[in-house]
Amino acid sequence: MDKPIISVENFRKIYGDFVAVSGISFEVRSGEIFGLLGPNGAGKTSTLECLEGIRRPDGGALQVIGVDPGREPRKLRDLIGVQLQTSSLPANMQVGEAMKFFCAYHGIPPRYELLERLGLQQKMHSQYGQLSMGQQRRLALALAVAHKPPVVFLDEPTAGLDVGSRTELHELMQELKEDGIGIILATHDMAEAEKMTDRIAILLQGEIVASGTPREITATGSGLTKVSVRTEASVLEKNGVGFPGVAQRLLKEAYVNYFSTNPGPTVQAILDYIEFQGDKLIDLRVERPSLEERFLEITTNGGE
Amino acid sequence: MSAFVNHFTFEFKTGLRNSTSMLMNYLFPLGFYAMMGLVMTQINPGFKDVLIPAMGLVAIMASTLLGLPGPLVESREAGIFRSFKVNGVPAFSILVIPTLTTVFHALIAVIIIALTAAPLFGGLAPASWANFALLTLLSIFTFGAIGSLIGVVSSASRGTVLWSQLIFLPSMLLGGLMMPFDLLPESVRRFAALLPTTHSMQAYLGLAYGQTTQLNPLFSVGILLASGLLALGLAVYLFNWDSHNSARRGHPLMALLILVPYVVGMLVG
Numbered sequence: 001m002d003k004p005i006i007s008v009e010n011f012r013k014i015y016g017d018f019v020a021v022s023g024i025s026f027e028v029r030s031g032e033i034f035g036l037l038g039p040n041g042a043g044k045t046s047t048l049e050c051l052e053g054i055r056r057p058d059g060g061a062l063q064v065i066g067v068d069p070g071r072e073p074r075k076l077r078d079l080i081g082v083q084l085q086t087s088s089l090p091a092n093m094q095v096g097e098a099m100k101f102f103c104a105y106h107g108i109p110p111r112y113e114l115l116e117r118l119g120l121q122q123k124m125h126s127q128y129g130q131l132s133m134g135q136q137r138r139l140a141l142a143l144a145v146a147h148k149p150p151v152v153f154l155d156e157p158t159a160g161l162d163v164g165s166r167t168e169l170h171e172l173m174q175e176l177k178e179d180g181i182g183i184i185l186a187t188h189d190m191a192e193a194e195k196m197t198d199r200i201a202i203l204l205q206g207e208i209v210a211s212g213t214p215r216e217i218t219a220t221g222s223g224l225t226k227v228s229v230r231t232e233a234s235v236l237e238k239n240g241v242g243f244p245g246v247a248q249r250l251l252k253e254a255y256v257n258y259f260s261t262n263p264g265p266t267v268q269a270i271l272d273y274i275e276f277q278g279d280k281l282i283d284l285r286v287e288r289p290s291l292e293e294r295f296l297e298i299t300t301n302g303g304e
Numbered sequence: 305m306s307a308f309v310n311h312f313t314f315e316f317k318t319g320l321r322n323s324t325s326m327l328m329n330y331l332f333p334l335g336f337y338a339m340m341g342l343v344m345t346q347i348n349p350g351f352k353d354v355l356i357p358a359m360g361l362v363a364i365m366a367s368t369l370l371g372l373p374g375p376l377v378e379s380r381e382a383g384i385f386r387s388f389k390v391n392g393v394p395a396f397s398i399l400v401i402p403t404l405t406t407v408f409h410a411l412i413a414v415i416i417i418a419l420t421a422a423p424l425f426g427g428l429a430p431a432s433w434a435n436f437a438l439l440t441l442l443s444i445f446t447f448g449a450i451g452s453l454i455g456v457v458s459s460a461s462r463g464t465v466l467w468s469q470l471i472f473l474p475s476m477l478l479g480g481l482m483m484p485f486d487l488l489p490e491s492v493r494r495f496a497a498l499l500p501t502t503h504s505m506q507a508y509l510g511l512a513y514g515q516t517t518q519l520n521p522l523f524s525v526g527i528l529l530a531s532g533l534l535a536l537g538l539a540v541y542l543f544n545w546d547s548h549n550s551a552r553r554g555h556p557l558m559a560l561l562i563l564v565p566y567v568v569g570m571l572v573g
Contacts, residue, residue: 052390054546077392084390088382092321093314101314104307105392143391 005030005065005151005182006051012059013046013206020046022206023060028182030150033173035193035214036186038203039299044186045085047203048153051184052082064151078106081144083137085155085186091129095120095139098128099146106147114142118168133160141169145176152176155186170196190292200291202298210298218294224248224259226287227266232280236270243269255283311397315405318375328371329409333363337417341425355427356418357436357508358481361501363413364444368451369472372406373464376455385545395543399456403448410444428513436512442525443504446532450500450562452539457556475501480509486518493518497570498563503527523569530565538562 006028013021021043028034036044049055051064053073062069065079089098100110115121118138123131131139137157145152154173158166173183173196187193193200194214201211210217224247229236236256240249245262260266263286274281319325337359344351351358376399379385388398418436421427430436450471458464476482478492479501488496496502503524510521538561542554 054386054389074392074394077390080390082390084383084386086383086386088384089387090314090318090379090384092318097314101310102391102393104310107307140387 003030004028006034006184007063008047008051008060009062010060011047011050011057011062013043013050013055014058020206021050021203024201024203024206024208025060026201026208026211028151028184030182031177031180032199033177033183033185033197035197035200036184036203037188037190037193037200037295042203043206044203045155048155048184048186052076052080052153078147079149079151081147081149081152083140083144083152083154083157085159089128089136089139091127093128094125095128095131096124098139098143102143103146108147111142111146114146115139118142118172119165134162134165137161138165138169141172145172145181150181152181152183153186154183156188157185158187158189158192166192190290190295194291202295204299210294214291218289218291220294224261224289225263226285226289227258227260227263227270228252228255228283228285228287229258229270229274229281230255230283231274232282233277235274235277235279241273243273308397308401311393311401312405315402316408318402319371319405319409322375324374325371325409329367329406330413332370333359333366333413334416336362336366337421341421341427345425345427352426353428353513354481354484354505354509355425356421356430357505357512359417359421360414360440361443361479361481361504362476363417364410364440364447365472365475365501367406367410367413368444368447369454369468371409372402372448372451373455373458373468374461376402376452377458377461377464380544380546381460383546389545395545396540399452399539399543403452406451407444407448410448411440414440414444430508430512431514432512436508439504439507439512439525442507442528442532443500446500446504446528446535449532449535449539453535453542453559453562456539456542456544457559459556471499475499478502480505494570498566500528500531500566503566503569519569523572527565527569531562534565535559535562 004027009025010023011021011025012023024047036047038044046055050057051062051069053069053076056070064076067075067079069076095115096112099112099115103110115124118141120135120138120142123135128136137160141157158169161169176183185197197214199211199213200217201208202217210220237251243258243266245260245266246258247261248259250257258266267286271281319329340359341355345355385398422429454464454467458467478488478496479499481501485493485496485502485506497519503519506517506519507521507524507528509515510517538559542556542558
């Protein structure tokens with residue numbers, strides 16, 4: 001994970017009077033999974049489509065493996081693999097036929113083993129229109145990586161997939177990353193972003209409002225750690241005592257949730273209090289703020 | 305070459321697998337041919353003289369004007385072109401290969417008609433089979449290019465049907481397929497000269513059947529060739545990968561430029 005394979009500098013995209021992306025900059029290195037997060041209309045797909053050479057940027061400099069996608073889109077084709085957010089294949093195209101068709105355009109023999117790897121071997125002779133959404137997405141991914149491109153763009157790759165398919169897809173992404181392939185992942189799924197990405201950029205109204213590793217992003221939030229406690233006699237629930245570092249206390253179902261700026265002393269004080277009251281601990285959980293919570297915090301506060 | 309052959313093979317199979325394409329390429333034109341061969345030749349024995357070129361042109365128009373544009377529009381609307389683009393399929397292949405395969409399907413239908421019309425319905429064989437073959441190829445090229453252009457400029461399937469029928473229906477009625485061009489009133493004849501079918505029929509009758517024609521058949525050949533090349537050029541120029549992409553080249557109304565050779569022909573002729 002070293003040299004930058006994608007470089008975006010002061011990139012702008014405008015549709016009529018609407019500024020979709022307003023001067024963003026970031027870099028992606030080989031062997032890195034870079035997440036682009038943001039609510040609908042934040043500019044993720046516009047950014048991806050300009051990097052993929054589908055649309056032309058209205059300003060700034062884009063480079064993908066040294067190629068300017070706006071000026072040399074044909075040169076880009078063998079260097080990138082793309083799974084679009086919305087795309088399709090002819091309804092009567094068979095799965096095996098699709099692999100042969102696109103591999104021929106990349107000048108390589110068909111990679112049927114990828115179809116097997118993604119659980120599509122039984123569907124080799126099925127037509128695209130007969131596949132489930134999950135199977136269509138897996139086929140799109142197989143086609144995107146068949147020519148072993150050094151950069152892969154995945155736009156909402158797991159949307160509509162069942163748990164098993166998501167896990168398979170995540171494993172494949174991990175394998176691609178280990179092979180040194182750089183991946184840009186646009187997703188709405190914060191758990192996926194937190195689990196899979198090395199770095200992320202959060203886009204809001206065409207601007208990057210936060211960037212860094214998932215841990216860095218969550219650490220820059222309110223910094224409150226959630227301590228959830230449940231006891232046999234519910235002494236914490238009955239007695240609204242304060243503990244060191246606690247900024248907020250909430251009751252939820254049988255748990256008392258404390259939001260603490262300093263979780264160590266808070267937990268110690270809670271345990272001492274339970275013991276002093278002669279109550280018995282049933283469950284105690286300490287959770288740092290999730291990326292999803294931080295994302296909501298950022299997007300609802302307009303990037304503050 | 306391998307990519308071209310793969311793509312061509314797939315598109316050719318689509319013409320047989322897809323029920324709408326199958327209908328337009330074979331079932332409708334051959335069914336119509338059988339009905340006209342059985343009924344029309346009994347009502348009007350003179351129809352036997354034009355049975356082969358007229359029904360051949362119906363087959364060509366069905367596959368190119370009615371069959372070709374719809375899948376082009378649907379593929380663009382469904383995002384199939386976008387998938388093709390990001391996977392390295394060039395625009396030229398997307399446009400030209402379906403046109404070529406449609407040409408092949410139309411050619412097969414015309415061959416079936418040409419070989420069966422005489423033994424089945426007493427249809428008159430051309431005096432020059434070579435000229436008949438060349439004119440068939442020219443007609444398929446011209447109508448194929450016009451069909452592609454309709455597919456490229458139509459924003460939705462409904463528009464496709466409208467544009468296609470705007471050429472198909474007048475062609476059926478006034479293009480010399482059902483009634484001879486010289487029997488049409490002068491004013492209608494002027495309008496009919498704007499239709500490619502009229503020029504195809506005049507060229508067939510003059511050059512493949514050796515008959516005297518109202519229009520100079522060589523002039524008609526020139527008009528067909530010019531409009532075919534113009535339509536193909538415009539289709540390539542106006543081609544758009546993505547209906548949501550506002551940055552498209554040219555305005556769809558530029559497609560009307562294909563009328564120029566016909567208008568010139570009408571004024572000069």
